[in-house]
Amino acid sequence: MKAEWLRDAPIGRKLLFISLLTSGIALFVVSIVISARGAIEWRDRSLADMGIYAKVIGSNAASAMLFDDRNAANEVLSALSANPDVVDAVLYDNEGRVFARYSVPGHAPAMPFVHQGTHLFTVGQLIVSEPVQFKGEVLGALNLESDLHGLYRGLLRDIALTFLAAGGVFLLVTILFSRLQKTIVAPIVELADAMQGVSARQDYGVRVSERGKDEVGTLTGAFNIMLGNIQSRDAELVRQQEHLEAEVARRTASLTAAQRIAHLGNWEWDVVANTLHWSDEMYRIFGLKPQEFGATYEAFLQAVHPEDRQSVATCVQSALDESKPYDIDYRIRLPHGAERNVHAQGEVYRDEEGRPLRMVGTVQDITERKRTEEEINNLAYYDPLTGLPNRRLFMDRFRLAVSLSARSNRYGAVLFLDMDKFKTLNDTMGHDYGDVLLQQVAQRIQGCVRETDTVARFGGDEYAVLIEEVAKLANDASKRVALVAEKIRSALARPYSVKGHAYHGSSSIGVNMYCGSREDIDTLLKHADLAMYQAKESGRNAIRFFDPDMQLALEKHAELESEMRQAIAKQELCLHYQIQVGDGNVPLGAEALVRWQHPQRGLIPPGQFIPVAEESSLILDIGHWVMDDACRQLAAWGRKEDTGNLVLAVNVSAQQFQLADFIEKVDAVLREHKVEPSRLKLELTESVVLADVADVVAKMRRLKDMGVKLSLDDFGTGYSSLSYLKALPIDQIKIDQSFVRDIVSEPNDAVMVKTIIDMARNFRMDVIAEGVETEAQCEMLRELGCKSYQGYLFGRPVPLAEFESLFCRLRECRG
Amino acid sequence: MLAGVSKILRFAALCVLSVCIEAQAAPTGEYEVKAAFIHNIAKFVEWPAAATGAGKLRLCILGDDPFGGNINVLRGKQIGRLVWEVTRINAFADMKSCQVLFISASGHDGIGQIRKHINGSAVLTVGDTRGYAEQGVMVNFYLEENKVRFEINRAAAARAGFRIDSKLLRLGRIVSEQGGGK
Numbered sequence: 002m003k004a005e006w007l008r009d010a011p012i013g014r015k016l017l018f019i020s021l022l023t024s025g026i027a028l029f030v031v032s033i034v035i036s037a038r039g040a041i042e043w044r045d046r047s048l049a050d051m052g053i054y055a056k057v058i059g060s061n062a063a064s065a066m067l068f069d070d071r072n073a074a075n076e077v078l079s080a081l082s083a084n085p086d087v088v089d090a091v092l093y094d095n096e097g098r099v100f101a102r103y104s105v106p107g108h109a110p111a112m113p114f115v116h117q118g119t120h121l122f123t124v125g126q127l128i129v130s131e132p133v134q135f136k137g138e139v140l141g142a143l144n145l146e147s148d149l150h151g152l153y154r155g156l157l158r159d160i161a162l163t164f165l166a167a168g169g170v171f172l173l174v175t176i177l178f179s180r181l182q183k184t185i186v187a188p189i190v191e192l193a194d195a196m197q198g199v200s201a202r203q204d205y206g207v208r209v210s211e212r213g214k215d216e217v218g219t220l221t222g223a224f225n226i227m228l229g230n231i232q233s234r235d236a237e238l239v240r241q242q243e244h245l246e247a248e249v250a251r252r253t254a255s256l257t258a259a260q261r262i263a264h265l266g267n268w269e270w271d272v273v274a275n276t277l278h279w280s281d282e283m284y285r286i287f288g289l290k291p292q293e294f295g296a297t298y299e300a301f302l303q304a305v306h307p308e309d310r311q312s313v314a315t316c317v318q319s320a321l322d323e324s325k326p327y328d329i330d331y332r333i334r335l336p337h338g339a340e341r342n343v344h345a346q347g348e349v350y351r352d353e354e355g356r357p358l359r360m361v362g363t364v365q366d367i368t369e370r371k372r373t374e375e376e377i378n379n380l381a382y383y384d385p386l387t388g389l390p391n392r393r394l395f396m397d398r399f400r401l402a403v404s405l406s407a408r409s410n411r412y413g414a415v416l417f418l419d420m421d422k423f424k425t426l427n428d429t430m431g432h433d434y435g436d437v438l439l440q441q442v443a444q445r446i447q448g449c450v451r452e453t454d455t456v457a458r459f460g461g462d463e464y465a466v467l468i469e470e471v472a473k474l475a476n477d478a479s480k481r482v483a484l485v486a487e488k489i490r491s492a493l494a495r496p497y498s499v500k501g502h503a504y505h506g507s508s509s510i511g512v513n514m515y516c517g518s519r520e521d522i523d524t525l526l527k528h529a530d531l532a533m534y535q536a537k538e539s540g541r542n543a544i545r546f547f548d549p550d551m552q553l554a555l556e557k558h559a560e561l562e563s564e565m566r567q568a569i570a571k572q573e574l575c576l577h578y579q580i581q582v583g584d585g586n587v588p589l590g591a592e593a594l595v596r597w598q599h600p601q602r603g604l605i606p607p608g609q610f611i612p613v614a615e616e617s618s619l620i621l622d623i624g625h626w627v628m629d630d631a632c633r634q635l636a637a638w639g640r641k642e643d644t645g646n647l648v649l650a651v652n653v654s655a656q657q658f659q660l661a662d663f664i665e666k667v668d669a670v671l672r673e674h675k676v677e678p679s680r681l682k683l684e685l686t687e688s689v690v691l692a693d694v695a696d697v698v699a700k701m702r703r704l705k706d707m708g709v710k711l712s713l714d715d716f717g718t719g720y721s722s723l724s725y726l727k728a729l730p731i732d733q734i735k736i737d738q739s740f741v742r743d744i745v746s747e748p749n750d751a752v753m754v755k756t757i758i759d760m761a762r763n764f765r766m767d768v769i770a771e772g773v774e775t776e777a778q779c780e781m782l783r784e785l786g787c788k789s790y791q792g793y794l795f796g797r798p799v800p801l802a803e804f805e806s807l808f809c810r811l812r813e814c815r816g
Numbered sequence: 817m818l819a820g821v822s823k824i825l826r827f828a829a830l831c832v833l834s835v836c837i838e839a840q841a842a843p844t845g846e847y848e849v850k851a852a853f854i855h856n857i858a859k860f861v862e863w864p865a866a867a868t869g870a871g872k873l874r875l876c877i878l879g880d881d882p883f884g885g886n887i888n889v890l891r892g893k894q895i896g897r898l899v900w901e902v903t904r905i906n907a908f909a910d911m912k913s914c915q916v917l918f919i920s921a922s923g924h925d926g927i928g929q930i931r932k933h934i935n936g937s938a939v940l941t942v943g944d945t946r947g948y949a950e951q952g953v954m955v956n957f958y959l960e961e962n963k964v965r966f967e968i969n970r971a972a973a974a975r976a977g978f979r980i981d982s983k984l985l986r987l988g989r990i991v992s993e994q995g996g997g998k
Contacts, residue, residue, distance in 0.1 A: 061983070063983075064860070064981075064983040064984065064986070064987055065987065067856045067859075068853065068856060068966075068987050069963070070987055073986065073987055135859070136859055136895075136896075
């Protein structure tokens with residue numbers, strides 16, 4: 002307690018205490034020593050004094066004893082009354098008898114006997130015995146008793162004085178020290194205050210004034226240096242801290258942004274305390290606010306979609322129990338009911354004994370990705386327009402169905418169908434219109450088949466239907482499939498209502514039966530396709546089952562195509578010329594018609610190979626060859642006077658016309674053969690015109706500008722609309738032979754022809770009729786206003802030599 | 817060996833002697849006291865140097881010898897280096913060689929004579945007769961309450977060249993020559 006007090010006391014008080022204690026003890030000891038020494042001195046002195054007294058008195062009394070004079074002896078002793086301390090004196094003779102005596106009045110006479118030459122100290126008295134001698138002879142002894150109270154009084158006075166002096170010195174020391182200690186303590190106190198202030202206010206800018214060069218001065222100097230160091234380090238620390246905070250803020254912001262961009266949140270689950278910590282993005286993903294979320298595992302499970310809750314809980318449990326990776330996709334249910342797909346991953350942290358402590362992981366919002374994946378999946382397997390399976394999915398199912406049928410031994414069928422003349426509809430009414438129709442077609446087909454059957458759209462207006470597990474017997478199966486096909490056909494033949502317009506369409510359906518896997522699915526499908534073509538060729542709106550003959554035709558077709566490819570190089574193509582005449586059978590020119598002089602099969606008419614050529618780019622090569630050859634012939638005719646004015650008409654296929662450099666090619670050919678452009682007439686079919694009216698018109702105008710004549714072939718057969726006819730810079734309209742054929746017998750056709758001729762006249766176009774075979778037809782046409790003719794009546798298409806002779810004959814006839 | 821024996825023997829003799837003295841002194845007689853007094857007084861008196869050159873203190877008894885055997889008290893006693901020698905004399909002629917002269921009562925008729933005779937010599941005169949002191953005897957014994965006391969004639973002593981210790985003076989009755997002293 003005391004030691005504590007001393008320890009906790011201020012240094013000033015401590016110093017004071019120490020100095021006072023030491024000086025107090027020193028003074029006390031010194032006082033005691035002085036007092037003791039005083040006491041001894043007093044004792045010795047009083048002993049000596051008493052001895053001297055005894056000697057003197059004894060000496061004085063000696064003579065009295067010598068002469069046995071007691072009175073004199075008493076008289077001598079009575080002199081002791083001068084000293085009040087002496088209370089008793091007894092003079093003994095040598096026999097020990099009392100010779101004389103002196104005592105102060107009232108003194109008890111009991112002085113103990115003391116042998117001569119000795120002394121006795123008691124508490125209150127000093128007894129001295131001195132021998133009485135005279136000239137060396139001992140006469141007796143004188144015993145003196147001194148009362149010591151006087152001595153004690155003196156002694157006490159001395160001691161009191163000593164202690165008084167010591168007390169004074171102590172006081173002086175106290176005052177002096179308490180003043181002097183300030184020179185030591187004050188700087189320390191100042192230093193201590195400064196230190197306290199520094200630690201209380203954290204103000205390291207404070208400096209303590211240095212006084213002197215003693216230890217405190219050194220300490221102060223060192224303290225100031227230390228403060229300086231701390232201040233600079235502090236500043237450095239603050240700088241570092243700020244830098245770190247800024248860095249942390251930057252990185253946190255960056256991480257938050259990264260999480261937001263990635264839709265990735267992170268979480269930490271304290272398994273022991275069951276507390277969940279979620280990042281901001283986690284709350285965003287879950288559509289929760291921190292204050293709405295319980296932040297426990299159970300609260301989290303509550304947010305999981307009820308159907309996925311069990312699997313999430315199982316996954317978490319196996320991660321905790323069996324260290325299986327926590328990697329799971331699940332759905333969550335947002336507070337307002339929406340759903341999200343998330344991908345979660347996590348790791349478990351364990352203590353040394355393997356008990357799970359924490360689980361840390363991420364949750365990524367993959368809703369968008371899932372949706373995209375589904376879309377991609379749909380795009381990959383479904384037709385976006387109709388929602389039907391696409392070719393890929395169909396082929397998958399078809400493959401499966403074929404192998405199934407091998408096992409079940411039941412027949413199935415694949416139907417291939419397209420809408421008749423759909424392309425024309427699409428071209429004339431626009432794609433939107435066509436798309437709507439395609440959707441309705443899809444619905445109608447689906448309405449005709451079982452749910453288990455597959456309806457697919459292959460693109461354009463091509464559909465495929467897979468009818469599985471129909472029957473074991475081929476006959477039964479064929480009958481049932483025929484029923485289904487008929488059902489589809491009739492359903493598709495019903496009128497449509499597309500965007501408020503009524504439309505009448507029809508379909509051509511090819512059917513191929515399968516059972517087992519004799520053929521691969523591609524072949525099976527191709528044969529269905531073939532059957533469909535057959536149906537189309539049979540006049541459309543029809544159903545055809547695949548048969549091997551059809552396949553044979555197809556093979557021929559392919560053979561033809563390859564032979565045709567070589568025909569150009571082998572110069573097997575040639576031009577035949579059919580004459581075109583004006584009024585009075587005046588030859589105006591001819592239409593150049595291509596013929597294939599096949600080495601084995603002889604002359605092949607264009608109807609047999611041109612459609613095949615049109616299916617590939619061969620038609621371009623043929624077209625170019627025709628153009629070139631026709632121009633060469635024009636050049637040859639141009640060199641003769643008779644034939645110098647003949648105009649040669651050349652058929653241009655749609656593909657050819659659509660070539661970007663078609664004009665340039667025509668120009669190049671004309672220049673090569675130095676042919677007057679106006680002698681070349683290009684016959685364009687309606688299909689050419691219908692492709693892209695604006696582009697076609699532009700091209701036509703350029704051709705017209707060059708001087709080339711343009712003729713619209715097969716007018717009236719297609720969807721030719723009179724409305725846009727006006728916009729076309731055409732020189733001539735060719736009336737199709739189908740109108741001409743029955744013009745005499747069919748009044749409608751005559752009206753039609755009349756209308757065309759009138760219209761052409763209005764547009765200042767020429768009209769030529771083809772397929773004129775009889776005089777009656779010719780007469781009729783002339784009556785209707787037609788001026789030019791072509792047909793067997795005037796001449797068949799013939800080789801050049803025949804044509805030229807026919808031409809000469811006609812001129813001569815005329816001439 | 818012989819010396820040791822003689823020492824013992826001497827000590828024994830001394831003892832016997834002292835016992836004898838005590839035995840004689842026990843019935844303290846007047847003259848025994850006076851003899852002791854003479855010895856004591858001599859202790860307080862200082863002789864001129866010349867007077868004691870022989871190393872002896874010669875006590876001369878003039879007249880009838882009152883001491884008898886009592887005077888033997890002095891035998892062997894010393895004062896400083898001086899040894900007592902007791903002589904009885906009747907003639908004046910021997911007086912000057914004495915250091916102490918006891919004048920008994922019988923010798924009373926001739927005090928003046930005696931004084932004249934010894935004048936100038938350092939002889940301490942002692943008596944025990946009333947009036948002697950006044951007549952010029954330097955020390956004169958008397959009895960008081962049965963105790964021996966003495967009177968001192970300082971003038972006479974001073975004349976003879978003695979110096980007497982003040983302590984002795986304090987004990988004795990000082991007497992002047994004419995008329996009696998107190």
